[in-house]
Amino acid sequence: MGEDGEVTRPRSAYRSDCSSCAGLCCVALPFARSADFPEDKAGGDPCRHLGPDFGCGIHDRLRERGYAGCTVFECFGAGQQVTQVTFGGTDWRTEPALRQDMFDVFAVMRQLHEMLALLEEASERSSAPDLAEVAEQVSAVAAGSAAEVLATDLGTLRSAVGSILRRVSAEVRRPAGQALAGADLLGRDLRRRDLRRADLRSALLVAADLRGVDLTDADLLGADLRDAAVAGADLSRALFLTQAQVNALRGDGTTRLPAGHDRPAHWG
Structure with a gap:
């Protein structure tokens, strides 16, 4: 934590690093046969493509093999934190007694x-003023033992974090743009809408047309952006846009992303 409450941990700490993880998302999480997955898998069962080195055997062919869901998932660095820090470099194969605890902590x-x-x-x-204090509380829990992580009152933490994010959003978006929090914008053509400083929290934007739209200071916290078209859109200053949301978009080389966000390989 730096001066004036700035969180100084590098952004890479909150991005997945599969090379430092024991394939936790490929085992702990369930998936069902759908447009995102070609088969069913129960939580706790290793994906059949998970290799002995915890690498994915079809990583470069996930979409063509029907595993689009894997290409949009982001663990925010939880995988390497649990594997390397919480459990000190052990894994669920060599220490099967820790298997369920590792999966529960990962969640x-x-x-x-x-x-x-x-x-x-x-x-x-x-x-x-209270941003630093809350960030320290969350950081302390994340750095704790498995038992401490599992004892976390997530509801209380989420409430405290949510309160801060709402206040930051109101401050950044002043004067406020369109109030569209929770709006059903499924498949809508929004190319002519002024969405700068808009409140789009939890908005349903699945398959929406946002091509060329300027989303500067628009609050996208929790917005469902699956398959939204963003070619030529400016997301470089969008507020609370996560890598997981970026992964679900349909963009291209003309889409402007915030610093620290990767351009998904499947955009081409």
Whole structure:
């Protein structure tokens, strides 16, 4: 934590590093046969494509093999935190007795790291007086033992983080743009809408047409952006846009992304 409450942990700490993880998302998480997955898999069962080195055997062919869901998933760095820090480099194969604990901690850690990633962004846009205190609380839990992580009152933490993010959003978006929080914008053509400083929290934007739209200072916290078209859109200053949301978009080389966000390989 730096001066004035700025969260100084590098952004890379809240991004997945599969090379430092024991394939936790490929085992702990379930998936069902759908447009995103070609088969069913129960939580706790290793994906059949998970290799002995915890690498994915079809990583470069996931979409063509029907695993689009894998290409949009982001653990916010929870995988390497649980593997390397919480459990000290052990894994569920060599220490099967830890298997369920690792999976349970991973589920909580992903939420903690997402909160930390959002608080980090908030600290770059605002100097809210209690931001540092809440960030320290979440960081302390994430750095704790497995038992401490599992004992976390996520509801209380989410409430505290949410309160800060709402205040930062109101500050950044002043004067406020369109109020569209929770709006059903499924498949809508929004190319002529002025969405600068808009409140799009939890808005349903699945398959919406946002090509060429300027989303500067628009609050996208929790917005469902699956398959939204963003070619030529300016997301470089969008507020609370996560890598997971970026992964779900349909963009291209003309889409402007925030610093620290990767351009998904499947955009071409």
